[in-house]
Amino acid sequence: MRFSKGLLELIKELTSQAGQLPLDDVELTGRVAQAYAGRLRSLLDLVGQEANEAELRGAASDLLALFAGNHDKELLQRRIDLGRKLGAAEVSLEQLVTAYGFFFGRCCDELVPVIQFLERELQRVKYGGTSLLLDLDLLLLGYQGEVARQMRMFSEVDVLTGLLSRRKFEEELQQALEFSRRTKREFSLYWLDIDNFKLINDVYGYIVGDIVLKVVADFLQESFPNAFAIARIGGNEFGVILLDAGPAEALAKAQVLCQGISELKIRPLGEEGIFITSSIGVASYPHHGQAQADLMLAAEVAQVTAKRKGRNRVQLIDALDESTNPTVVHERILLLREALRSKESIVPFYQPIVDLETGKPLGYEVLARVRRGEKFLSAGLFVEAAEQSGLMKDIGSIVIEQAMREKKSSWAKDKIFFINFSMRELENRETPRFMADLFNRYDIRPEEVVAEITEREAVLDMNAVQAFAKELTDLGVRLAVDDFGSGFSSFIYLRYFDCYFAKIEGSLVREITRSGRSRMIVENMAKLLQKLSIEVVAEFVENRETAEILRRAGIRYGQGYYLGMPVRCPGNRD
Template identity: 35%
Template sequence: MPEVERDLLELTSRLTRSLVLTPEILHNWPCFLREFSRKLRQVFPFFYLFVGWKERKGYRVQVFGCCPRAGDKREKLRERIRKTLEDAEPDLRQRRFSFSFQTLEEDAVLPGEAEELSQVCKIVSLRNPAVWAAVGMGLPTSGFEIEPLLLILENLLSMLINLVLSVRVMEDYTRHLEFHATRDALTGLYNRWAFREFLSTETARAKRRGSRLAVLFLDVDNLKFINDFYGHEEGDRLLRSLAERISGQLRRGDILARYGGDEFVALLPDTGLQGAFSVARRILKSLRGFSFSTPDGKSLGISCSVGLAVFPDHATDPERLILLADRAMYRAKKKGKRGLEIPSPEDLSAEGFEPSGHLLTLLEAVEKRRIIPYFQPIVDLKRGGIFAYEVLMRLETDTGAPLPARKFISLAERIGLLGRMEEILWEKTLEKLSPSWGDFLLFFNVSPVALLRRDFLEHLEELWKKYRFSPEHLVLEITERESVLDLTELRILARKLRSRGIRFALDDFGSGYSSYRYLRHLPIDFIKIEGEFVRSMHRNEIDRAFVAGAVTLARTLGAGIVAEFVESEELADELRRLGVDYAQGYWLGKPAPEIRR
């Protein structure tokens, strides 16, 4: 046998042995194709080799060899290959193709005329499994007339296309396995395992970025009844409907999973307590109009109970975060349907939880009721004398010096303790002032989120009866720290409170966009101007103009106007000239544990 033929057979043999599917080929498929093309070109000096396969969004073709860098020549090569494929399989004319090109030799060029190049092509299309593959070559018109060479080339292309098919089948099978390993078979949502992986990844990311995330834990009320009475097929139908409905209320980037049975969990990246509240309420609201049609023609209302927890405010460990949200959900379920709860101080103090120093101070303050009221007078600028008192929150400390609200209020809001702390403050205040009530009003700070708690009005009514306090003396200061996206519920509750004689004040007017939303939707009786505008109004014309504008707005709305941060007689006189009704500040009276009788 001539030496040249022996070398050719050895090279061909090595190429043939390389066309056997191995894990290395699966993991490095693009690299394998390039290396195989390079070795094949040493045996058969082709102009180009193309390999194509079907993907979910169309057909992909990789071209190796003498690939023009850009322009008309590359477009002509693309069209030549596509025409070859379409001539072999006419249905491909309506399909979407994407091409990629890799040059094997920088100095190699394609022939200028089509007559100097011939193409060979093989296509295989299978139905089960549904895969498609194509391989082909652009060859010189001379040099391949020898039949043994053509037979060897045909054999190599047949083996290559079989390898392409095997790779596609394995990739599709792996993708199928991965999907079902991470998805709930009933709803198509992520399953418990996948959710825990996502949560672990997102908490690590949030820790690096110093951001927050929230977990919602949802439990379907009365699913057991539907399963028992109508059968599990109907229960499954309900779960699929709920999965779709809940998904529709989440934002882009949020992750919903079925955690098991009648439980769903949602991961809300880059979300704090108030954002999580908004999403949870949107879900609960969407379920109010949702009913489930049973086989016997009945329509059943369906609801969920929701618990939520926030990283890192409630917990930094992913497992602890899920546990806290789960506990909050069960507490919501015990209180009734459509409930929404956050971790309680008892949850946060539970065994195995290690709170930070500041959080520990708050937890102890709630547990030992170490929250005390301080009173700052609000003075009538026109008539003189004290018109009202704002009730301010302080924490008792071991040193004897009370801790002012600015030291803890943000943390209390983030972890959802502020509502409980406000309840203690209310009771301590009424207990302190009872039974001899004066004619003054009491201004209490309250967040919109706290107002929307289901038991807020009920708790107030209990306090009124217990301490014989008239609600006409009460003014609720709506703070701007928290903004409620859906004001419908807040408006309904405000009307109920107003019907009992309670008045409303808008705190820190001018500090944010929420001011104007609350003015439009709530029955505001007093507007309290953000103190920063007041403090510098005698030096800054813009601040003075803002205060004057706020007075005009209050007059138009029939509301009283209160200026905060009044620190001098000069400021008080200027405010009086502008028509401000009431003033509050250290010059008029510092917060104190007792009121002036």
């Protein structure tokens, strides 16, 4: 308990004058205590709270002790606690001061026969004291009003950047919706995320991170001086509302904004500059949603998609693309949650990876399927929803464990199981321990399992991925780079990881019968991989001609519908 210097001086002054009031009169103090307890009881009745008589008597006793000059810490703390209880009971300061005004008048009336005041002098004292309490009440009302104003301001404005808060932004978005409905106009919403912001905080500290946020906020205000609303809607996320801007115009402006952010020169540490990029999602009314929640979700989904595609880019939500349509994604998330409650609804399918020379399967890629009635939904129909909802890890765990159980089947004997791991699973330190436990539990040889590094999401923590790869290879598991050639990162993986297989991106393989350029790219990628002693698997082998071109190019293994469809149980047909 700490008091201001002024209050301590007041307490000291009152202590020096203790004994001024005639509190040795038992009848007088009894009436005063009764009057005080009655006022407190009335206050609690006003707010519908039941009074505790023992507590009221204790409060009155403490007040008399305070009048008597007892200012010890325990008593002062009890008075503070009483104030907190009254506040918790929602007794307003105005009600409390008013009650004290009436109580002061009652005290003066009780003291007249004891102190022998003249009636006229008593009225003056009562008038002066009550006026003082009235003034205190008015000041407290002003104080409360200012506190409320500041609280309201803080709820509407982000203190760090000076932009609108998320709550106020959502209110503004609702106003934009209502205005656009009435006037039959369109508008667009941006959801902007600063890429790798956590890394900035980790490397440079939170003060520098705050500087970056302020620079971006200022740049947004400079870029869109006539924006309907600009807000900080998350830790490193910003929202912008542009009236009378349709999808095409909003997309063009967002691309200029994205480029401008990448060119910002931020030098909080002198000459050493910090360079940032952003991922921006764009959604427009009425094209991508006609309710506040739908538009916010659409813009966020677009932003997440931009980030997954490599960051430093703009993504316009595609209402016709089911993988990014918010309504469809939401429905699929609900379907996945329902399937997870019954683990029998999530099962592995197996697609053969075939030796192009012999036609025999080297092994199988393990693919997740969701059972719906008599049908099975393929991964393409739910993987995006699973990753957006954070359910991919749970689905993967169920499928992998069931695949390890089925590895003991006769058709799987001596065959390699290729298992996909998303970036989030690779960054999770529990995944290698989970795999080691399955190997022990089902007596699986780790060398018969290949972990495919799948880059559907950007790498957030390369050190964690390297640690994952090392732990798995230490167990005996072999590594494969999936979708090799789809992005620059797949070449980085060759440098950092000891890969045994590389699966060439299917879109390149599919074109080799029609495009000489694609054929040349695939053939030279295969030569590069073979020089690195990496076995090559070609994906999307969909016809005999493709298989023959790959075989003549020295590519040993293939995977695709021509070589074998994904099935629940390959049986003994192999």
